[in-house]
Amino acid sequence: MTALTDRTDDRWDDGLIARRVAEADELDADDDGADDALVRAVSGAGADGGKTPPPAPMSPEGRALRTRLDALRQLVGLSRTRLDGLTLAEAGRVLDEAAARRGLSSHHTVVAIAGATGSGKSTLFNALAGVQISETGLRRPTTAAPIACSWTDGAAGLLDRLEIPGRLRRRPRETADADQLQGLVLVDLPDLDSAVGAHREHVDRVLALVDAVIWVVDPEKYADAVLHERYLRPLAGHAEITFVVLNQIDRLPGEAADQVLDDLRRLLDEDGMALGEHGEPGATVLALSALTGEGVGELRELIGQFTQERGAATRRISADVDRAAARLRPLYVADGHAAFAPEISETARAEFEDRLAEAVGAYAAGLAAERSWRRNAGKACGTPWLRLWRWYENRRAPHRLSGLAALAAIGGRSYGAEPEPPPEQEVTARQRVEQAVRSVADEAAAGLPEPWAQAVRETAVRGAEHLPEALDELAATVGVPAGKPPRPAWWPAAVLAQAAMTLLQIFGGLWLVGQIAGVLEPGLLPPVLLMVAGIVGGPLVEWACSMAARGPARRYGQDAERRLRQAAAGCGRARVLEPVAAELLRYREVREQYATVATQGHRLHRLSTTRQ
Numbered sequence: 001m002t003a004l005t006d007r008t009d010d011r012w013d014d015g016l017i018a019r020r021v022a023e024a025d026e027l028d029a030d031d032d033g034a035d036d037a038l039v040r041a042v043s044g045a046g047a048d049g050g051k052t053p054p055p056a057p058m059s060p061e062g063r064a065l066r067t068r069l070d071a072l073r074q075l076v077g078l079s080r081t082r083l084d085g086l087t088l089a090e091a092g093r094v095l096d097e098a099a100a101r102r103g104l105s106s107h108h109t110v111v112a113i114a115g116a117t118g119s120g121k122s123t124l125f126n127a128l129a130g131v132q133i134s135e136t137g138l139r140r141p142t143t144a145a146p147i148a149c150s151w152t153d154g155a156a157g158l159l160d161r162l163e164i165p166g167r168l169r170r171r172p173r174e175t176a177d178a179d180q181l182q183g184l185v186l187v188d189l190p191d192l193d194s195a196v197g198a199h200r201e202h203v204d205r206v207l208a209l210v211d212a213v214i215w216v217v218d219p220e221k222y223a224d225a226v227l228h229e230r231y232l233r234p235l236a237g238h239a240e241i242t243f244v245v246l247n248q249i250d251r252l253p254g255e256a257a258d259q260v261l262d263d264l265r266r267l268l269d270e271d272g273m274a275l276g277e278h279g280e281p282g283a284t285v286l287a288l289s290a291l292t293g294e295g296v297g298e299l300r301e302l303i304g305q306f307t308q309e310r311g312a313a314t315r316r317i318s319a320d321v322d323r324a325a326a327r328l329r330p331l332y333v334a335d336g337h338a339a340f341a342p343e344i345s346e347t348a349r350a351e352f353e354d355r356l357a358e359a360v361g362a363y364a365a366g367l368a369a370e371r372s373w374r375r376n377a378g379k380a381c382g383t384p385w386l387r388l389w390r391w392y393e394n395r396r397a398p399h400r401l402s403g404l405a406a407l408a409a410i411g412g413r414s415y416g417a418e419p420e421p422p423p424e425q426e427v428t429a430r431q432r433v434e435q436a437v438r439s440v441a442d443e444a445a446a447g448l449p450e451p452w453a454q455a456v457r458e459t460a461v462r463g464a465e466h467l468p469e470a471l472d473e474l475a476a477t478v479g480v481p482a483g484k485p486p487r488p489a490w491w492p493a494a495v496l497a498q499a500a501m502t503l504l505q506i507f508g509g510l511w512l513v514g515q516i517a518g519v520l521e522p523g524l525l526p527p528v529l530l531m532v533a534g535i536v537g538g539p540l541v542e543w544a545c546s547m548a549a550r551g552p553a554r555r556y557g558q559d560a561e562r563r564l565r566q567a568a569a570g571c572g573r574a575r576v577l578e579p580v581a582a583e584l585l586r587y588r589e590v591r592e593q594y595a596t597v598a599t600q601g602h603r604l605h606r607l608s609t610t611r612q
Helices: 002-011 016-027 031-043 060-079 089-102 121-129 156-161 176-181 197-207 225-232 236-241 256-270 296-309 312-332 346-360 362-381 384-396 398-410 423-445 450-463 467-477 491-516 525-611
Strands: 109-115 147-150 184-188 212-217 242-246 284-287
Touching (some): 060 089, 109 197, 109 296, 109 312, 121 147, 121 184, 121 296, 184 296, 212 225, 212 236, 212 296, 242 256, 256 284, 346 423, 362 525, 423 450, 423 467, 491 525
Parallel strands (some): 242 284
């Protein structure tokens, strides 16, 4: 057992581990039992065996953060098929790290001490712990791996997350003022500007996981570009969990320390980091000397207050969410459209439907149907002599009346297949459809961020791939009325009147022929009057029927045009407008989630300010 104690003293040399091992030896003389006690002491686990204390009641900041994280998770899920994985990688990392941290102890605050070579961060680490834990000296770099010091038990899970092995986990010296740092887990990091790449990797990895950071600078390198450009400027949004300590003020004569401290504040302000002055939330800036102890007590008191609040983890995660939301903003909010609610306007819908109706020939189909109705009425109510003449003309010159024959087919006659439209007409109709789709897509995508505008355009193009063919099919089915046009109630009377006029002509003619042949008594006036009445009355009846047919024919043509227009509009809605509207609805959903992520962040900052 003495050999084990000696190895412990050589390895840690802080006196505390040796005392714990001695106590374990008194309780159990078995070497294995002593080894178990030593492991528990090194890992930071106390009598609770490393179990995390029960979670504290959730604060308003915690509830607001949970809402933001839920919204960010839904935001990533809704955007995964629209944005590439690299774009959403940071948001995914924030969610993963937030879940990992919230699943660990909320009674502990993990604070890292970071700085450049020779800034004295290890000296400050030892001063806060009250014992020589981290090696100091002139050799550079001195600290090769993160070293942790935990003031209370139950931090083993947190240190496992930081990948700090048990041999680098320490306890502070038990002093009278150690109680004010209860719950603190202090981590000393390697030099951020170390010449060894592995050291810098340790720094970057741990800084992404800790709850707060103490940046230690010295009078010579406080304006170092690596510190400001690589760390402080990108982490400007984490000001509330940031301490900036000007160390080694014992080397500055007179008022030089105040001058350097003011210049440091100026540089931090240029970095965009808010300073916690005049009651405002922000970074804490102070000067001290870790070597002489000047100002260390003030820093210990500030860290103690900061730790007892138990809000550092929430603020850290919230700041990470803020940074992720700021980087995602161009993908969800276009410039000048912060409260933009995209939709397809009624004007755009109407123009789209009008262009489809024009492409499918709805107006021409309506005119053809109107002519067909009037022609059918003319056949039923016209004089038989005029119909015979038209039949003769059709037999005589069918090539000149091919257009009328096609219109007669629209009226219901069973002719052969309709002639194919000219190629230039077909190309023009397809161009009109494409132009209609582009116009409505551009209208819907106006004001959207580029990824979502592109998604809207691609959705419209996909839906319009077979739209011209579908419109051609509609024109061939819906555009051609089935059967003959309906007949109004007055048609039988008109047909009877025309038949009566024809009978008058025939009767008058026969009467006149009988008189000429001497069969009937002479008297020219009655048969002539009958023939004249029939000859004049027939065209009059036909004219009256044509005038009476204008209204029904116009309504019949309008109905045919409306049916074809509605069919084309329905096809366009199903293939283009509805998919585009669904894409806009998805964007509105992600915008709502993004607004929750972004606006709840401002609310959380207000809660934090009020609490402070």
